[in-house]
Amino acid sequence: MTNRSLIPVLVTMMLVTGVCNTILNKYQDLQCVRNCDSPDPKARMYFEQPVIQTVQMFIGEMGCWIVVLLSYVYRRFTASRRPAPLLAGGYRRVRNDDMDDTTSIEDEDQTLVDSDDPASKPLLATEDGRQYLRGWKVFYLAAPACCDITATTLMNVGLLLVAASIYQMTRGAVVLFVGLFSVLFLHRRLYLYKWLGLFLVMLGVGLVGLAGALFGGDQKHGLPDGDVSAEESVAPDAVRAIIGVLLIAFAQIFTASQFVLEEWILERYAMDPLNVVGWEGIFGFLVTVTAQIILHLAIGRTEAGRYGYFDAIEGWRQVFTNGEVALASIFIMISIGGFNFFGISVTRAVSATSRSTIDTSRTLFIWLVSLALGWETFKWLQVVGFAILVYGTFLFNDIVRPPLKACLPETATPPNRERRLSVASVEHI
Template sequence: MQCVRNCDSPDPKERKTFEQPVIQTAQMFIGEMGCWIVIFISYMYHRYVSSRFSHEPTPLLAGGYHPVSADDRGYDDDEDQTLDGPAVDGHNSKPSVSHDGRINLQGRRILLLAAPACCDLAATTLMNVGLLFVAASIYQMTRGALVLFVGLFSVLFLRRKLYAYQWAALFVVVLGVALVGLAGALFGGDSNKGTTQANTMEVVSNAMMQARDIAQTPEAVKAVIGVLLIAAAQIFTASQFVLEEWILENYEMDPIRVVGWEGIFGFVITIAGMIILYLAVGRTESGRYGYFDAKEGWHQVFTNRAVIISSIFIMISIGGFNFFGLSVTRSVSATSRSTIDTCRTLFIWLVSLVLGWESFKWLQVIGFALLVYGTFLFNDIVRPPLKACLPRDLRDRQELLQEEPIEHM
């Protein structure tokens, strides 16, 4: 947390850190809108540079991105599926259809992207607020429930079929995340040299005694509120993933453009809400320097070098993160995206170890091993430990794959 006020005070309690969850949500959408810069640069390159050397169709960012679709829905070959534009028949017009039968997402249909943008807005804001109330380890453990919500919503609303071993894989992922967070909660205050020699039972006992002592304090109430906010955020995030999968399954648009449009919708809604909350709460005496004091929040952003530099890097990373996440959703599924997304914790942990921000804990190693194994198991990279865990159709498919390939004459 970056200090923004009273930073020279000898009393740490008087120092105020940057706590602006609404502004951080707006920064996230600014990062997503940054995708339009990439789209514009790509357009200019293919328009004025690449066109001089080649007349081949433009790739990826200029409308040529055609991911592999696992959709096996049938379409009538007699239907008019115009690729270059809307087909006009008298007074009736049909929407243009892509090569794989999906309707091009254009015109008023772009407003569909406002739904996942609203879910992203709610989820990010709730998680930012919840993180102010709980430790990072508790935050991480609560976030692990995301994969279960995404799996459940995919089955309920997208009619996906998850086998028993895939549900087991999701629970393994949640268990791995929980162990990682538990290790941070139990050993977070230990030094590097004392962590590996700590008595686990003694630490657990001390933690239970401390929890019993503060159970009736406001800190305990804050922790409960923080956990509930983060858990609610996972429901919104799961809704966002499932909505994006449904949209990309039925409509055609480059993932980078989807991120750009979601950024526009989310930013407009966030700014509107920010103005309303500032007028209603932020400018009052009790709301001064609070979460809804947008004037003070933006002042802190632009007058603190550390805050603005970290904000720029966060915005850049969020734009790329959402683009790659949507690409995974389009090519595989929202549930696979959520399991892969959870593995971010592993890379963050490795970088933190290298930079000296984290100390090595064996319990985290076990948690990350379960996390990676559950992700690989769900995405069929590794097989279940027992062949009987596989459904009959998958077992038959594996037996056929082990035989010699059939040559067609």
Template structure:
């Protein structure tokens, strides 16, 4: 739900740092897109939390831990912070590409090289200091799990090409149009994911929550 705030952050940052003027109908469009994504996210959570008996609902609410609202608030804040960071990246990319002649493919290559370098530098330190606290930072274990499992290995290769193509096309849209347009198109990925998930049977149409999903995606489009 919170990820839909990306389009609003990009709009705000574009006005602040790129001195772009957005008209009232453009702000209204950004709000409608964000609200549509929120409706889709809300319907998804309602489906997962669906209970057949009202008594079960009361029992579930009573058994929640005291710090549950704090955890939810922290999670939302972290997601919102991440979206501000992503929006900043989009705006900075547009500013650079508007002042310098940078081809999208060259920009993607430089960003990927920077990400690879920082990750390779950070991995040994994380392995030394945190591998005993979390298996996620254990380099030999992670490498073994990737190499010894063909499904994971092939998925990693496919994801690399997918992200590379995604960033290239995204930067091309930023270069030709604007960061706000890119973030709006990016948010529309949710619709494609929903349609594919329905086709594969990973998502179910549950009445009446499906009405929220359809209404949210209609607003998004």
């Protein structure tokens, strides 16, 4: 069990790493990588490599294996320093001559060890009857990883077109699709107040998107002030904002599919959440790199695809030759790994519902940081949309009571049960 005094530290680090991840991705998008000294702003090229940013995310997820390895080494070290267990009669076992130096008494007789390590019980199931996810069945996690690839790449493209706060707020639409898919595929039952929460989430996302369209000219997407006139920039930026919001909202279909797939898998099989994140990182990295090579050969190396999203050689050249982009990549990988780790720790120490509440507040901090950096201006419509979005999310997660008694189920109060942790709920970006 986590020490209760550490919970504020875990919550703080979850917020810090989550905010840093989105801000760093946006900062990376704003870096000029080619023709930066050109007097013509249209000739300058900025870092627009959503596929590479997806690869960075999966590398960060694979970093969870470092924590798993350190935890394993720590358990082995502490186990080797424990005294041998007492047997009947009050004496301790002695080592046999045929035992090598790497074999402990605990390894010789597993019946004397009270171990809660699933790896030491390969033939046993959990208390709720689930089998441990191991062997070839680990490849089940490749399905949600592929959904994560599609969702993350689309969101990275959307982040190129909108402000960081609008990007984060629009991601709140995932609640709607998770609710719908849970009803359709997992046969969950949603009460009226939860449908009301989903409606409010969509209303909030719509207002946020409208704010981006109406005030698109106020957002900075890499062009310094004075490069283009207001008349030339407002309309294109408004169109860009609408396209960006639609891409991010559409990506939530795949994010919700990932959530539902992982919940379906983890209802039947047991695995430590940190291991799930690590395996998804491996599968996602392999699939993304393979797809990137194929797309580069088919599109990226052509004249039409040169310098585009699928030009892998140019993209990786930009990463390794531009200091700001390379440094941002390192911090992005660290922040996403840290966000996953601290997020899981918060879920275990407090609850999944509390974590969803904390993660919602991350949007507010991203907005404040963006305002402080001058990446966007204050828009009252965006604040209204955010407030409705937060209220809808809280209502769906049973954090606030429904406004009308008619919305409550017949059993009176809404269930405030703890949901089983679905590692799909781990935020990536």
